[in-house]
Amino acid sequence: MAVVSIPPFEAFYEAHRDRVYRLLVHRVGRQQAEDAFQETFLRALRAYAGLRHAEQLGAWVTTIAERVVIDAHRRNRSTDELRESETWDGRPPHAELEHLAGELPPTERAAVVLRYGYDLDYEQIGAVLGSNATAARQAASSGVRRLRKELT
Amino acid sequence: MTVPAKLDKRFRDAASAAGLLDAAYDVTDSPVGELLVAATDRGVCWIEFAPEETLDRLARQVGTRLLRVPRRLTAVRRELDEYFSGVRTAFDVDVDLAVVPVFQRHVLDELVRVPYGEVTTYGALANRIGKPRAARAVGGALNRNPVPIIVPCHRVIGASGSLVGYAGGLERKQALLRLEGAALV
Numbered sequence: 385m386a387v388v389s390i391p392p393f394e395a396f397y398e399a400h401r402d403r404v405y406r407l408l409v410h411r412v413g414r415q416q417a418e419d420a421f422q423e424t425f426l427r428a429l430r431a432y433a434g435l436r437h438a439e440q441l442g443a444w445v446t447t448i449a450e451r452v453v454i455d456a457h458r459r460n461r462s463t464d465e466l467r468e469s470e471t472w473d474g475r476p477p478h479a480e481l482e483h484l485a486g487e488l489p490p491t492e493r494a495a496v497v498l499r500y501g502y503d504l505d506y507e508q509i510g511a512v513l514g515s516n517a518t519a520a521r522q523a524a525s526s527g528v529r530r531l532r533k534e535l536t
Numbered sequence: 537m538t539v540p541a542k543l544d545k546r547f548r549d550a551a552s553a554a555g556l557l558d559a560a561y562d563v564t565d566s567p568v569g570e571l572l573v574a575a576t577d578r579g580v581c582w583i584e585f586a587p588e589e590t591l592d593r594l595a596r597q598v599g600t601r602l603l604r605v606p607r608r609l610t611a612v613r614r615e616l617d618e619y620f621s622g623v624r625t626a627f628d629v630d631v632d633l634a635v636v637p638v639f640q641r642h643v644l645d646e647l648v649r650v651p652y653g654e655v656t657t658y659g660a661l662a663n664r665i666g667k668p669r670a671a672r673a674v675g676g677a678l679n680r681n682p683v684p685i686i687v688p689c690h691r692v693i694g695a696s697g698s699l700v701g702y703a704g705g706l707e708r709k710q711a712l713l714r715l716e717g718a719a720l721v
Protein backbone atom coordinates (compact mmCIF):
# COMPACT_ATOMS: atom_id res chain seq x y z
CA MET A 385 0.00 0.00 0.00
CA ALA A 386 1.37 3.38 -0.98
CA VAL A 387 2.02 5.68 1.92
CA VAL A 388 0.24 8.96 1.45
CA SER A 389 2.47 11.69 2.82
CA ILE A 390 0.98 14.23 5.21
CA PRO A 391 0.20 17.43 3.29
CA PRO A 392 1.20 20.85 4.62
CA PHE A 393 -1.48 21.97 7.08
CA GLU A 394 -2.51 24.81 4.76
CA ALA A 395 -3.48 22.31 2.05
CA PHE A 396 -5.39 20.15 4.53
CA TYR A 397 -7.16 23.22 5.94
CA GLU A 398 -8.13 24.57 2.51
CA ALA A 399 -9.45 21.18 1.46
CA HIS A 400 -11.74 20.74 4.48
CA ARG A 401 -12.57 24.15 5.95
CA ASP A 402 -15.79 24.79 3.98
CA ARG A 403 -17.24 21.34 4.60
CA VAL A 404 -16.41 21.47 8.31
CA TYR A 405 -17.90 24.96 8.55
CA ARG A 406 -21.14 23.78 6.90
CA LEU A 407 -21.35 20.80 9.26
CA LEU A 408 -20.90 23.02 12.27
CA VAL A 409 -23.48 25.57 11.09
CA HIS A 410 -25.88 22.70 10.57
CA ARG A 411 -25.23 21.31 14.04
CA VAL A 412 -24.93 24.34 16.29
CA GLY A 413 -26.10 27.33 14.25
CA ARG A 414 -24.16 30.05 12.56
CA GLN A 415 -23.23 31.96 15.67
CA GLN A 416 -21.75 29.10 17.65
CA ALA A 417 -20.23 27.60 14.54
CA GLU A 418 -17.53 30.27 14.51
CA ASP A 419 -16.04 29.28 17.87
CA ALA A 420 -16.49 25.59 17.09
CA PHE A 421 -14.75 26.03 13.75
CA GLN A 422 -11.74 27.69 15.29
CA GLU A 423 -11.57 25.13 18.09
CA THR A 424 -11.82 22.24 15.63
CA PHE A 425 -8.91 23.36 13.51
CA LEU A 426 -6.80 24.37 16.51
CA ARG A 427 -7.23 20.86 17.91
CA ALA A 428 -6.41 19.40 14.51
CA LEU A 429 -3.29 21.54 14.38
CA ARG A 430 -2.23 20.38 17.87
CA ALA A 431 -2.51 16.77 16.77
CA TYR A 432 -1.21 17.25 13.24
CA ALA A 433 2.47 16.60 13.86
CA GLY A 434 1.55 13.25 15.43
CA LEU A 435 -0.33 11.90 12.41
CA ARG A 436 1.23 8.74 11.03
CA HIS A 437 -0.58 8.67 7.70
CA ALA A 438 -2.70 10.96 5.55
CA GLU A 439 -5.59 8.62 4.83
CA GLN A 440 -9.08 9.88 5.51
CA LEU A 441 -8.00 13.21 6.91
CA GLY A 442 -11.50 14.46 6.13
CA ALA A 443 -13.03 11.85 8.39
CA TRP A 444 -10.37 12.56 10.98
CA VAL A 445 -11.23 16.26 11.18
CA THR A 446 -14.93 15.34 11.25
CA THR A 447 -14.24 13.27 14.37
CA ILE A 448 -12.58 16.29 15.94
CA ALA A 449 -15.46 18.61 14.99
CA GLU A 450 -17.89 16.13 16.48
CA ARG A 451 -15.92 16.22 19.74
CA VAL A 452 -15.93 20.00 19.76
CA VAL A 453 -19.72 20.08 19.35
CA ILE A 454 -20.13 17.56 22.19
CA ASP A 455 -17.84 19.60 24.45
CA ALA A 456 -19.78 22.77 23.64
CA HIS A 457 -23.06 21.01 24.48
CA ARG A 458 -21.54 19.83 27.74
CA ARG A 459 -20.69 23.34 28.71
CA ASN A 460 -24.15 24.58 27.80
CA ARG A 461 -26.39 21.81 29.07
CA SER A 462 -26.38 18.92 31.47
CA THR A 463 -24.66 15.81 30.20
CA ASP A 464 -27.88 13.81 30.68
CA GLU A 465 -29.36 15.36 27.60
CA LEU A 466 -26.32 14.62 25.56
CA ARG A 467 -26.79 12.06 22.87
CA GLU A 468 -24.28 10.81 20.44
CA SER A 469 -24.68 12.50 17.08
CA GLU A 470 -24.87 10.73 13.80
CA THR A 471 -21.87 11.02 11.56
CA TRP A 472 -22.75 14.13 9.61
CA ASP A 473 -21.43 13.42 6.20
CA GLY A 474 -22.31 9.75 6.23
CA ARG A 475 -18.65 8.78 6.28
CA PRO A 476 -17.51 7.05 9.44
CA PRO A 477 -14.39 8.42 11.15
CA HIS A 478 -12.69 5.17 10.46
CA ALA A 479 -14.65 2.60 8.51
CA GLU A 480 -13.26 -0.59 10.00
CA LEU A 481 -13.44 0.53 13.58
CA GLU A 482 -16.62 2.46 13.32
CA HIS A 483 -19.03 -0.47 13.37
CA LEU A 484 -17.27 -1.73 16.48
CA ALA A 485 -16.77 1.58 18.22
CA GLY A 486 -20.13 3.03 17.26
CA GLU A 487 -21.81 1.88 20.45
CA LEU A 488 -19.27 3.43 22.80
CA PRO A 489 -19.82 6.68 24.71
CA PRO A 490 -18.49 9.65 22.69
CA THR A 491 -15.18 10.19 24.48
CA GLU A 492 -14.25 6.51 24.50
CA ARG A 493 -15.26 6.15 20.89
CA ALA A 494 -13.16 9.12 19.81
CA ALA A 495 -10.17 7.85 21.81
CA VAL A 496 -10.45 4.33 20.36
CA VAL A 497 -10.86 5.57 16.79
CA LEU A 498 -7.98 8.04 17.07
CA ARG A 499 -5.69 5.53 18.76
CA TYR A 500 -6.34 2.45 16.66
CA GLY A 501 -7.76 4.00 13.49
CA TYR A 502 -5.36 6.93 13.17
CA ASP A 503 -2.45 5.67 15.22
CA LEU A 504 -2.15 8.90 17.21
CA ASP A 505 -0.25 8.77 20.49
CA TYR A 506 -2.07 9.62 23.69
CA GLU A 507 -0.69 13.11 23.91
CA GLN A 508 -2.09 13.91 20.48
CA ILE A 509 -5.41 12.30 21.35
CA GLY A 510 -5.53 14.35 24.53
CA ALA A 511 -5.05 17.46 22.39
CA VAL A 512 -7.94 16.44 20.15
CA LEU A 513 -10.20 15.64 23.09
CA GLY A 514 -9.34 18.86 24.84
CA SER A 515 -7.97 16.93 27.82
CA ASN A 516 -4.58 15.28 28.36
CA ALA A 517 -2.60 12.13 27.66
CA THR A 518 -3.66 10.36 30.88
CA ALA A 519 -7.35 10.98 30.27
CA ALA A 520 -6.97 9.89 26.65
CA ARG A 521 -5.28 6.65 27.68
CA GLN A 522 -8.02 5.93 30.22
CA ALA A 523 -10.75 6.63 27.68
CA ALA A 524 -9.15 4.38 25.07
CA SER A 525 -8.56 1.50 27.47
CA SER A 526 -12.02 1.63 28.98
CA GLY A 527 -13.40 1.80 25.43
CA VAL A 528 -11.45 -1.31 24.51
CA ARG A 529 -12.62 -3.08 27.68
CA ARG A 530 -16.20 -2.23 26.83
CA LEU A 531 -15.75 -3.49 23.27
CA ARG A 532 -14.31 -6.77 24.55
CA LYS A 533 -17.33 -7.24 26.80
CA GLU A 534 -19.69 -6.55 23.94
CA LEU A 535 -17.90 -8.92 21.61
CA THR A 536 -17.85 -11.86 24.02
CA MET B 537 -21.64 28.01 1.95
CA THR B 538 -17.99 28.83 2.52
CA VAL B 539 -16.06 29.96 5.57
CA PRO B 540 -16.50 33.71 6.08
CA ALA B 541 -13.27 35.58 5.37
CA LYS B 542 -13.27 37.10 8.84
CA LEU B 543 -13.49 33.69 10.51
CA ASP B 544 -10.80 32.29 8.25
CA LYS B 545 -8.48 35.14 9.21
CA ARG B 546 -9.39 34.77 12.89
CA PHE B 547 -8.40 31.11 12.84
CA ARG B 548 -5.11 31.83 11.08
CA ASP B 549 -4.17 34.53 13.58
CA ALA B 550 -5.19 32.33 16.52
CA ALA B 551 -3.13 29.38 15.24
CA SER B 552 -0.12 31.62 14.90
CA ALA B 553 -0.62 33.36 18.26
CA ALA B 554 -0.96 29.98 20.00
CA GLY B 555 2.51 29.02 18.76
CA LEU B 556 1.18 25.91 16.99
CA LEU B 557 2.87 26.47 13.63
CA ASP B 558 6.19 25.19 12.35
CA ALA B 559 6.14 28.29 10.16
CA ALA B 560 3.76 30.98 8.96
CA TYR B 561 4.02 32.14 5.36
CA ASP B 562 2.66 34.56 2.83
CA VAL B 563 3.10 35.21 -0.87
CA THR B 564 4.16 38.66 -1.97
CA ASP B 565 4.82 40.44 -5.25
CA SER B 566 8.23 41.77 -6.12
CA PRO B 567 10.10 43.10 -9.17
CA VAL B 568 11.79 39.68 -9.45
CA GLY B 569 8.47 37.82 -9.40
CA GLU B 570 6.24 36.36 -6.72
CA LEU B 571 7.98 35.41 -3.50
CA LEU B 572 6.93 32.97 -0.84
CA VAL B 573 8.15 34.24 2.51
CA ALA B 574 8.01 32.09 5.65
CA ALA B 575 8.94 32.70 9.27
CA THR B 576 9.19 30.69 12.46
CA ASP B 577 8.87 32.27 15.90
CA ARG B 578 12.61 32.93 15.67
CA GLY B 579 12.68 34.75 12.36
CA VAL B 580 12.47 34.51 8.59
CA CYS B 581 13.37 30.96 7.62
CA TRP B 582 12.53 30.71 3.92
CA ILE B 583 12.21 32.84 0.80
CA GLU B 584 11.40 31.13 -2.46
CA PHE B 585 10.99 32.37 -6.01
CA ALA B 586 8.46 29.75 -7.18
CA PRO B 587 5.68 29.92 -4.56
CA GLU B 588 3.36 27.31 -6.04
CA GLU B 589 5.90 24.48 -5.92
CA THR B 590 7.53 25.31 -2.69
CA LEU B 591 5.18 24.43 0.15
CA ASP B 592 6.02 20.72 0.13
CA ARG B 593 9.73 21.52 0.17
CA LEU B 594 9.26 23.91 3.05
CA ALA B 595 7.28 21.22 4.89
CA ARG B 596 10.16 18.77 4.50
CA GLN B 597 12.52 21.41 5.82
CA VAL B 598 10.68 22.78 8.86
CA GLY B 599 7.59 20.57 9.39
CA THR B 600 4.06 20.16 8.04
CA ARG B 601 2.35 22.68 10.29
CA LEU B 602 2.44 25.48 7.74
CA LEU B 603 -0.26 28.09 7.46
CA ARG B 604 -0.63 31.26 5.45
CA VAL B 605 -0.79 34.04 8.04
CA PRO B 606 -0.29 37.40 6.29
CA ARG B 607 -0.21 39.33 9.57
CA ARG B 608 2.86 37.44 10.73
CA LEU B 609 4.83 38.42 7.64
CA THR B 610 3.95 42.12 7.63
CA ALA B 611 7.34 43.32 8.87
CA VAL B 612 9.44 41.32 6.44
CA ARG B 613 7.16 42.17 3.53
CA ARG B 614 7.55 45.85 4.33
CA GLU B 615 11.33 45.53 4.50
CA LEU B 616 11.38 43.69 1.17
CA ASP B 617 9.21 46.41 -0.41
CA GLU B 618 11.60 49.05 0.91
CA TYR B 619 14.58 47.08 -0.38
CA PHE B 620 13.09 46.75 -3.85
CA SER B 621 12.19 50.43 -3.97
CA GLY B 622 15.82 51.24 -3.17
CA VAL B 623 15.32 52.92 0.21
CA ARG B 624 16.55 50.00 2.34
CA THR B 625 20.13 48.75 2.18
CA ALA B 626 20.12 46.41 5.19
CA PHE B 627 17.48 44.16 6.70
CA ASP B 628 16.46 44.43 10.36
CA VAL B 629 14.21 41.37 10.63
CA ASP B 630 15.60 38.31 12.41
CA VAL B 631 16.62 35.33 10.30
CA ASP B 632 16.20 31.73 11.50
CA LEU B 633 18.84 29.41 10.09
CA ALA B 634 18.27 26.66 12.67
CA VAL B 635 17.76 23.93 10.06
CA VAL B 636 20.93 24.85 8.17
CA PRO B 637 23.92 22.49 8.62
CA VAL B 638 26.99 23.87 10.42
CA PHE B 639 29.31 24.44 7.45
CA GLN B 640 26.60 26.19 5.47
CA ARG B 641 25.79 28.28 8.51
CA HIS B 642 29.42 29.49 8.68
CA VAL B 643 29.24 30.49 5.05
CA LEU B 644 25.92 32.32 5.42
CA ASP B 645 27.01 34.06 8.63
CA GLU B 646 30.04 35.38 6.80
CA LEU B 647 28.00 36.27 3.74
CA VAL B 648 25.72 38.67 5.61
CA ARG B 649 28.79 40.86 6.21
CA VAL B 650 29.09 41.59 2.51
CA PRO B 651 27.54 45.07 2.27
CA TYR B 652 24.82 46.29 -0.03
CA GLY B 653 26.05 47.13 -3.50
CA GLU B 654 29.32 45.20 -3.15
CA VAL B 655 30.27 41.80 -4.47
CA THR B 656 32.71 39.14 -3.38
CA THR B 657 33.86 35.86 -4.93
CA TYR B 658 33.37 32.24 -3.92
CA GLY B 659 37.11 31.96 -3.27
CA ALA B 660 37.25 35.11 -1.14
CA LEU B 661 34.32 33.86 0.94
CA ALA B 662 36.07 30.49 1.37
CA ASN B 663 39.13 32.41 2.63
CA ARG B 664 37.07 34.42 5.04
CA ILE B 665 35.71 31.29 6.75
CA GLY B 666 39.26 29.90 6.96
CA LYS B 667 38.77 27.22 4.29
CA PRO B 668 40.63 28.62 1.28
CA ARG B 669 40.27 25.40 -0.73
CA ALA B 670 36.53 25.13 -0.23
CA ALA B 671 35.31 27.55 -2.93
CA ARG B 672 33.21 24.84 -4.57
CA ALA B 673 31.63 23.79 -1.25
CA VAL B 674 30.93 27.46 -0.58
CA GLY B 675 29.09 27.58 -3.92
CA GLY B 676 26.99 24.60 -2.86
CA ALA B 677 26.20 26.19 0.50
CA LEU B 678 25.08 29.40 -1.23
CA ASN B 679 23.00 27.46 -3.71
CA ARG B 680 20.99 26.00 -0.83
CA ASN B 681 20.60 29.34 0.96
CA PRO B 682 17.05 29.15 2.37
CA VAL B 683 16.69 32.93 2.75
CA PRO B 684 17.92 34.54 -0.49
CA ILE B 685 17.77 38.34 -0.89
CA ILE B 686 17.95 38.90 2.89
CA VAL B 687 20.97 36.61 3.19
CA PRO B 688 22.60 38.09 0.09
CA CYS B 689 24.01 35.17 -1.88
CA HIS B 690 23.42 37.24 -5.01
CA ARG B 691 26.49 39.27 -3.96
CA VAL B 692 28.84 36.37 -4.63
CA ILE B 693 30.24 36.04 -8.16
CA GLY B 694 33.02 34.19 -9.96
CA ALA B 695 36.66 35.27 -9.82
CA SER B 696 36.42 36.26 -13.50
CA GLY B 697 33.49 38.56 -12.77
CA SER B 698 30.90 36.24 -14.28
CA LEU B 699 27.69 35.74 -12.33
CA VAL B 700 28.20 31.93 -12.29
CA GLY B 701 24.90 30.74 -10.80
CA TYR B 702 21.87 31.52 -8.70
CA ALA B 703 19.18 29.22 -7.37
CA GLY B 704 16.56 31.75 -8.49
CA GLY B 705 18.06 32.08 -11.98
CA LEU B 706 20.77 34.40 -13.29
CA GLU B 707 18.29 37.06 -14.44
CA ARG B 708 17.20 37.53 -10.88
CA LYS B 709 20.77 37.68 -9.61
CA GLN B 710 21.55 40.34 -12.20
CA ALA B 711 18.38 42.28 -11.35
CA LEU B 712 19.26 42.32 -7.63
CA LEU B 713 22.84 43.47 -8.27
CA ARG B 714 21.60 46.19 -10.67
CA LEU B 715 19.12 47.35 -8.07
CA GLU B 716 21.96 47.67 -5.57
CA GLY B 717 24.13 49.47 -8.12
CA ALA B 718 26.92 46.91 -7.87
CA ALA B 719 29.75 47.38 -10.36
CA LEU B 720 29.59 44.40 -12.71
CA VAL B 721 32.02 43.44 -15.42
